[in-house]
Amino acid sequence: MPQLSACPSCEEPLESGDLFCGACGYDLSAVPARPATSPNGSAVPAPNGSAAASGQPSEWPVAPEVDSSDTPAPTHLPTDLPGTDSRGTQLGAGPRSSEPGPQPPQPGPRSGEPDEYALPAPGAMPEGGAVPEAAPVPDGATAVPTDGAEPADPRTHAPDPAPPAGTKLCVACRSGRVDPDGYCENCGHAQPRERDHMEEELDAVAAVSDRGLRHHRNEDAFAISAAALPDGSPAVVAIVCDGVSSATRPDEASLAASRAANESLQGSLPRGTHPQQAMHEAILSAAEAVNSLATEPASAREHSPHQNAPACTLVGTIVAGGLLVVGWVGDSRAYWIPDDRSGPAARLTEDDSWAAQMVAAGLMNEAEAYADDRAHAITGWLGADAYELEPHTASFKPDRAGVVVVCTDGLWNYAEAVEDMARAVPADAAERPLHSAQVLVGHALDGGGHDNVTVAVVPFPYAPQGAGSA
Amino acid sequence: MANFSKSNVPQFSVDVYQNEFLPEGGREVNAIATVTSTGGGTVGSAVSAPHLYSAGQSPDAAVAIMVDCSGSMEYPPTKMRGARDATAAAIDAVRDGVRFAVIGGTHIAKEVYPGNGRLAVAGPETREQAKQALRRLSAGGGTAIGTWLRLADRLLASADIAPSAVRHGILLTDGRNEHESPEDLRTALDSCAGRFTCDARGVGTDWEVKEVTAIASALLGTADIVADPAGLAADFTHMMETAMGKEVADVGLRLWTPVGVEIKFVKQVAPTVEELTGRRTEAGPRAGDYPTGSWGDESRDYHICVRVPSAAIGQEMLAARVSLIVPQGDGGTQTLAQGLVRAVWTDDMAASTSINPQVAHYTGQAELAQVIQQGLDARKSGDLDGATAKLGRAVQLAAASGNADTAKLLSKVVDVVDAAEGTVRLKAKVAEADEMTLETRSTKTVRVKKQ
Incomplete structure (x- = not known):
C-alpha cells in the first residue's frame, strides 16, 4: 500500500491506512506508488536501496580547471566578489548592516558573456579567503548516483503530475459527476486540475508546485532534469517559473519558459558548454518561448485588447562539476542552505523588483521598501512586453555540502530572510529533496498560501579536492 | 424534412x-x-441569389401577411393604397416554393388569398393571383387583432412543411385593438407564441405603441412605426427578405x-x-x-x-x-x-472590482430603454419634472454609449442642453409621430464601440 500524504484527486490530507479519501471518496488503491514522503515532515523512512539512503560514499567530480572552451573556470574564491545576503547587503564585505551597499550587485551582462560572481561564500566567510577546512561530507548523504564513473544518461521527461482521477465524482459536493469541462454537473464546482499540485523527483533533485490556498489556478511551473557533462559526470538542473498574473495566460508562459530553459540545458550541457554560459543561453531560449506565445491566438487579443502579453519570471540552478550556477529574471529566488547549519546560508539571487531597486539605489531601507504596496512589482520578466531582457547568472563554488532551494515568491514570502529559510529547510534536505520540497510547500501553505508555491530542492554534494581520485 | x-x-x-x-x-x-x-x-440570399437554391433545396417556410382593413384605413385613403402596395411588394419578395397567405383584418379575420383555409405555393402565377386579390381589399369594420393572429396560426400550421420549418407572420395595423378585450389579445398571443414568429408594424399615428410592441415581443419579431404610408412598401420588402433569410x-x-x-x-x-x-x-x-x-x-x-x-x-x-x-x-x-x-x-481587488466593458455597456443600454419608457410615461401623465429627469438621463446614456439613432430620436422630444451631463428641456410641442417613434424604437441598442 503506497503511503500517500494527500488525496491525488482533491488534495485532502490523508491518514495513514486510509483506503479511500475521506473527502471525495477517491480509491487510493488505484494510485501508483510514490516515494515515501510526508508533506508535514512526519518521519516516513526513505525506502531502502535508494541512492540517498544507501550509505555509500559518492564520488563527486572535481571541478575542471578549465571549461570546454579552454578558459579557466570562473572565479571561485569567496572573497573575489561579494555575494549578497537577504537584505541585499554584501556577504563578506564586513559586518552585515541594513544599509545598502554602495555598489549593489546589479549584474549587467549584455555581451552574451555571463556575469561571473565569485562565491558568495556560503562558507564561513573566513578572513583571508582560504578555502576552509574540508567541510564534512554528510555521511552517505549525497544524492548523486553512487556510480559516478558511469552514470546512465539521467535525462528526464516532463513533470508527471498526479494521476487522472479514475472516478469522476465532484470533490466538493461528492454527488455530481464531472462534466468534460472540468466542472461538477451538480454544484458547478471546478475540479482539481492537473497543475493544481505537481511533484517530481529524480535521484538528485526534486520539485513540488502547488496552487496555494488563495489562487484559483497554479500559474507556476517547474522543470527538473539531470544531464550528463561530456566527461559523463552528472549535471543536475532545476528551473522554476512564476507566471505574471496581470498578464494574459501566465500559466502558459511559465510552462513554456521552464520547458524551454530545461531543453536548452539538456542540449548545451552535454556539449560541454560552461554551465554559466549554458544558463545564460537557457534564459534566452525561455524568453523566446514566452515571446512566441504573445503572437498566438489573434482572436483572443482582439477581444481583450488591453491585456498584456504572457510573461513569467525564471530562476534556475545547475549543479555540475563542483560548481553551483544560478540564473534568474524576476523575483523568484535561489537560496543556499549548507548541510551543516552552523555555517551561514545565503541568498544567491537579487530580485528584479521595485523594492530591491529602491534598496539598491539607496532610496529606502529594506523594511520601508518591502512595506510599500509596490514592493513586489517586478522590474524584469520574460515576455514580449519586457523592455529589455537582462538575464542574471552567477557561478559559485561552495566549499561544503548543502542544498539549493529554488523557489517562487509563494514560498519566500513566508521565509524571506535567509535565516528563516534555513530554519524552514529540513536538516536532511540533501538526503530527501522531495520530502524537503513538500515541507517547504507546507510551510507556505501554513503561512496562508496566498500565492502559488513552487520549490525545487537541489543537493550540492561537496567532494574535497582529491577525493575523487583517492 | x-x-x-x-x-x-x-x-x-x-x-x-x-x-x-x-x-x-x-x-x-x-x-x-x-x-x-x-x-x-446572407439575409435574403434566397431572394438576391435564387440560383443558389435549386427546387426543393431551399429551407421550408410559410408566411402569412395580415393587413388591417378596418374603416380607419380609408382616412386618409393613402393608407389603404399604401398597405396594398406594400403587401404586393412583400409578395414579390417571397421565394419560390414558400407557402404564403394574405389575411384581411377587421373585427374578424378574412382570408384574402388563396382562401379555403389553405396556403399558396409561391411562384409567378400565384404571386400574380395574390396581387389581383389585393385589389378586392376594402376598408370597413373594426379591429380585433387576436382574431387575425389565430387565423394566421391555423393557416401556418396547416402548411405541408416540416414541423421545424420557419413560420412567420407580418402584421400591419393602423388603429387601436378596440373590438376585443386586451385579455383576448393576450390569450391569442399566448396560444400563438412558439408556433410562429411575427413582425408588427403600426402605420400612421392612431395606433397604440404598447399593443404593437407587445405583439412583436410575444412572437419574437420586430416592431416599428411607419408614420408615412408611402414608406410601407420598402419596409415590407425588407421584412419579407429578412424572413426569407431565416433558416x-x-x-x-x-x-x-x-x-x-x-x-x-x-x-x-x-x-x-x-x-x-x-x-x-x-x-x-x-x-x-x-x-x-x-x-x-x-x-x-x-x-x-x-x-x-x-x-x-x-x-x-x-x-x-x-x-x-x-x-x-x-x-x-x-x-x-x-x-x-x-x-x-x-x-x-483590481481583478474583482473591474466591470466587464460588455456588461457595463449593455447594462447602460437596458437602462436607456427603461428611462425612455419611464420618461414618456411621465410626460403623458403630466409629470414634467420626472419626464425631464428620465429623458435627460436617456440623452446622457445614448451619448455615452454611442447610440446615435436613439440620441437623434430623443432630440426630437427634448432640447438637449448638455448631453454629457444629461441636461435637457422638454420640447413644448412634439409631433406625435416623433414621440411614437421614440417609444417604439426605445429598445434598439448598439453594440460596444470598437476599442
Missing part, C-alpha cells in the same frame, strides 16, 4: 464576455453571451445552472432589449429554455445575471452553461453551441 447538416444551415457560436472574478463574499455574476449564426448565406426556426437559449444558483435575469440586449426571464420553460434538472425564435445570418447578445452561493477565496465554479438548442423531430433537442459563465473568487 429540414436537414441540419446541409451547408446552408448556419453554424452557431457562443462567446461569453464577463469578469469572472468576485471579491470575498461576492455573489452576483454578470455575463454577456454573444450568439452568432454564420454560414447560412432555423424555434431556437432556444438553454441555461443550465448548478445547485444553489439563482437566476436574476436573462435578457436579449442586442439588437433590441427583450426581457426573457419570465419566459423560461423547464428543460430537465436545473435547466430552462428561453425562446429566441428563428435565425438567419445574424448575431444577438444576451445578458445573463445569476446569484451564486458564496465560496472561499481561490475557489472556482461554473455559474451557468449557456447553450443554443433546436428541437428535433423525435422530440429531443440538438445543441448548436455552448458557452460557460464562471465565478472565481479572488483577493485581488
Whole structure:
C-alpha cells in the first residue's frame, strides 16, 4: 500500500491506512506508488536501496580547471566578489548592516558573456579567503548516483503530475459527476486540475508546485532534469517559473519558459558548454518561448485588447562539476542552505523588483521598501512586453555540502530572510529533496498560501579536492 | 424534412464576455453571451441569389401577411393604397416554393388569398393571383387583432412543411385593438407564441405603441412605426427578405445552472432589449429554455445575471452553461453551441472590482430603454419634472454609449442642453409621430464601440 500524504484527486490530507479519501471518496488503491514522503515532515523512512539512503560514499567530480572552451573556470574564491545576503547587503564585505551597499550587485551582462560572481561564500566567510577546512561530507548523504564513473544518461521527461482521477465524482459536493469541462454537473464546482499540485523527483533533485490556498489556478511551473557533462559526470538542473498574473495566460508562459530553459540545458550541457554560459543561453531560449506565445491566438487579443502579453519570471540552478550556477529574471529566488547549519546560508539571487531597486539605489531601507504596496512589482520578466531582457547568472563554488532551494515568491514570502529559510529547510534536505520540497510547500501553505508555491530542492554534494581520485 | 447538416444551415457560436472574478463574499455574476449564426448565406440570399437554391433545396417556410382593413384605413385613403402596395411588394419578395397567405383584418379575420383555409405555393402565377386579390381589399369594420393572429396560426400550421420549418407572420395595423378585450389579445398571443414568429408594424399615428410592441415581443419579431404610408412598401420588402433569410426556426437559449444558483435575469440586449426571464420553460434538472425564435445570418447578445452561493477565496465554479438548442423531430433537442459563465473568487481587488466593458455597456443600454419608457410615461401623465429627469438621463446614456439613432430620436422630444451631463428641456410641442417613434424604437441598442 503506497503511503500517500494527500488525496491525488482533491488534495485532502490523508491518514495513514486510509483506503479511500475521506473527502471525495477517491480509491487510493488505484494510485501508483510514490516515494515515501510526508508533506508535514512526519518521519516516513526513505525506502531502502535508494541512492540517498544507501550509505555509500559518492564520488563527486572535481571541478575542471578549465571549461570546454579552454578558459579557466570562473572565479571561485569567496572573497573575489561579494555575494549578497537577504537584505541585499554584501556577504563578506564586513559586518552585515541594513544599509545598502554602495555598489549593489546589479549584474549587467549584455555581451552574451555571463556575469561571473565569485562565491558568495556560503562558507564561513573566513578572513583571508582560504578555502576552509574540508567541510564534512554528510555521511552517505549525497544524492548523486553512487556510480559516478558511469552514470546512465539521467535525462528526464516532463513533470508527471498526479494521476487522472479514475472516478469522476465532484470533490466538493461528492454527488455530481464531472462534466468534460472540468466542472461538477451538480454544484458547478471546478475540479482539481492537473497543475493544481505537481511533484517530481529524480535521484538528485526534486520539485513540488502547488496552487496555494488563495489562487484559483497554479500559474507556476517547474522543470527538473539531470544531464550528463561530456566527461559523463552528472549535471543536475532545476528551473522554476512564476507566471505574471496581470498578464494574459501566465500559466502558459511559465510552462513554456521552464520547458524551454530545461531543453536548452539538456542540449548545451552535454556539449560541454560552461554551465554559466549554458544558463545564460537557457534564459534566452525561455524568453523566446514566452515571446512566441504573445503572437498566438489573434482572436483572443482582439477581444481583450488591453491585456498584456504572457510573461513569467525564471530562476534556475545547475549543479555540475563542483560548481553551483544560478540564473534568474524576476523575483523568484535561489537560496543556499549548507548541510551543516552552523555555517551561514545565503541568498544567491537579487530580485528584479521595485523594492530591491529602491534598496539598491539607496532610496529606502529594506523594511520601508518591502512595506510599500509596490514592493513586489517586478522590474524584469520574460515576455514580449519586457523592455529589455537582462538575464542574471552567477557561478559559485561552495566549499561544503548543502542544498539549493529554488523557489517562487509563494514560498519566500513566508521565509524571506535567509535565516528563516534555513530554519524552514529540513536538516536532511540533501538526503530527501522531495520530502524537503513538500515541507517547504507546507510551510507556505501554513503561512496562508496566498500565492502559488513552487520549490525545487537541489543537493550540492561537496567532494574535497582529491577525493575523487583517492 | 429540414436537414441540419446541409451547408446552408448556419453554424452557431457562443462567446461569453464577463469578469469572472468576485471579491470575498461576492455573489452576483454578470455575463454577456454573444450568439452568432454564420454560414447560412446572407439575409435574403434566397431572394438576391435564387440560383443558389435549386427546387426543393431551399429551407421550408410559410408566411402569412395580415393587413388591417378596418374603416380607419380609408382616412386618409393613402393608407389603404399604401398597405396594398406594400403587401404586393412583400409578395414579390417571397421565394419560390414558400407557402404564403394574405389575411384581411377587421373585427374578424378574412382570408384574402388563396382562401379555403389553405396556403399558396409561391411562384409567378400565384404571386400574380395574390396581387389581383389585393385589389378586392376594402376598408370597413373594426379591429380585433387576436382574431387575425389565430387565423394566421391555423393557416401556418396547416402548411405541408416540416414541423421545424420557419413560420412567420407580418402584421400591419393602423388603429387601436378596440373590438376585443386586451385579455383576448393576450390569450391569442399566448396560444400563438412558439408556433410562429411575427413582425408588427403600426402605420400612421392612431395606433397604440404598447399593443404593437407587445405583439412583436410575444412572437419574437420586430416592431416599428411607419408614420408615412408611402414608406410601407420598402419596409415590407425588407421584412419579407429578412424572413426569407431565416433558416432555423424555434431556437432556444438553454441555461443550465448548478445547485444553489439563482437566476436574476436573462435578457436579449442586442439588437433590441427583450426581457426573457419570465419566459423560461423547464428543460430537465436545473435547466430552462428561453425562446429566441428563428435565425438567419445574424448575431444577438444576451445578458445573463445569476446569484451564486458564496465560496472561499481561490475557489472556482461554473455559474451557468449557456447553450443554443433546436428541437428535433423525435422530440429531443440538438445543441448548436455552448458557452460557460464562471465565478472565481479572488483577493485581488483590481481583478474583482473591474466591470466587464460588455456588461457595463449593455447594462447602460437596458437602462436607456427603461428611462425612455419611464420618461414618456411621465410626460403623458403630466409629470414634467420626472419626464425631464428620465429623458435627460436617456440623452446622457445614448451619448455615452454611442447610440446615435436613439440620441437623434430623443432630440426630437427634448432640447438637449448638455448631453454629457444629461441636461435637457422638454420640447413644448412634439409631433406625435416623433414621440411614437421614440417609444417604439426605445429598445434598439448598439453594440460596444470598437476599442
